[in-house]
């Protein structure tokens with residue numbers, strides 16, 4: 001495999017992770033990735049057979065996904081993994097009650113991945129961990145339900161897609177809006193052509209979050225903080241910078257342009273595409289920064305205005321991290337046609353408006369989709385592409401990172417869809433594009 005346009009230097013954080021991982025099960029180096037053969041997968045599951053699950057990252061969305069999946073009789077949760085012991089007890093109790101036996105608990109996900117009885121994992125860790133968790137999982141022959149945004153940066157997203165493809169794994173991403181009626185109906189309406197030719201889309205999220213001013217503290221005994229930081233840059237422990245709040249720190253997340261951009265821009269791009277292979281912008285510009293919450297530890301922008309230019313079809317997507325949203329939901333996506341009609345969709349509904357803002361009649365285009373988590377289990381069994389296939393949501397994730405790359409570089413960034421690469425140098429020298437991994441972690445590079 002080639003490293004298509006990627007410099008090895010950008011990914012090598014130190015000693016080969018393969019050494020640390022041992023047993024050759026989990027490759028850590030590019031050289032290892034080059035030689036890796038598709039992981040041995042368990043036999044194909046019959047329709048009534050149980051899919052055995054492990055959870056990486058408990059307590060938050062990982063656990064929420066676990067509970068959604070536990071609703072199905074053909075799912076069994078066998079193992080839980082978290083680097084913080086305090087995040088596990090509730091999930092442990094619920095699994096024990098449901099299956100009449102306790103799950104095995106791990107602190108190191110690599111040990112959990114060694115188990116041959118586990119078919120699939122939930123990746124519910126913060127964004128800076130997704131790439132390693134997911135690539136190591138597919139190398140170990142596991143399918144995955146991986147949370148969004150797919151990655152912390154563009155280079156990771158690209159490697160994750162190639163790794164899943166190489167190891168022939170099913171990966172559903174947690175953009176569950178792709179499986180709810182208001183969004184599937186709105187997308188079907190746009191794709192049907194009934195709204196006419198669309199020249200503009202808008203997507204937005206209102207941002208009101210502060211994480212406060214904290215101070216350096218002793219790490220609580222329950223938490224392996226070094227493991228929690230993982231491949232990111234080490235920073236002193238502060239309790240207001242860890243669970244949940246990491247998303248407002250660019251070292252661990254990407255702010256709301258990735259956290260919610262991946263939901264709302266995903267809908268715009270899906271509507272403007274024929275299928276899961278998404279139309280991609282050719283030029284991205286963005287302005288903004290941390291203007292509102294200056295007396296706060298967060299470093300993610302609280303104001304962002306980005307313009308993304310698409311070709312074939314020609315349209316502009318306007319992405320905003322807003323301070324206000326009068327008369328509109330706090331998040332949403334709009335499609336605007338050449339005759340001035342607007343289709344607006346948000347979590348909970350969709351509406352059609354004439355140029356004066358008067359509501360127009362709409363129609364429900366298709367039957368309600370199956371549940372997002374059921375779709376994952378069905379695809380694990382059928383080996384069909386899930387509705388939020390990794391390769392597709394990686395495209396949306398990359399668009400979110402391109403917004404951050406344009407903001408960080410202060411310049412227009414250009415994207416080459418065919419090469420799956422930034423055109424030229426602008427944007428490559430940003431955290432949104434790639435970063436060195438902290439030793440001993442190392443990104444396995446697939447392409």
Ligand SMILES: NC(=O)c1ccc[n+]([C@@H]2O[C@H](COP(=O)([O-])OP(=O)(O)OC[C@H]3O[C@@H](n4cnc5c(N)ncnc54)[C@H](O)[C@@H]3O)[C@@H](O)[C@H]2O)c1
Nearest residue numbers: 057058060061082083084087124125127147148174243244
């Ligand atoms: N799809 C959605 O609607 C939705 C909603 C919320 C969050 N999310 C996504 O879910 C992911 C998790 O977000 P959250 O809010 O639950 O975060 P969180 O901080 O509340 O929970 C993450 C958990 O992962 C654990 N963890 C960290 N590194 C680990 C590692 N290497 N191995 C094992 N455990 C590790 C943490 O200790 C913590 O318990 C994020 O990617 C986020 O964007 C998605």
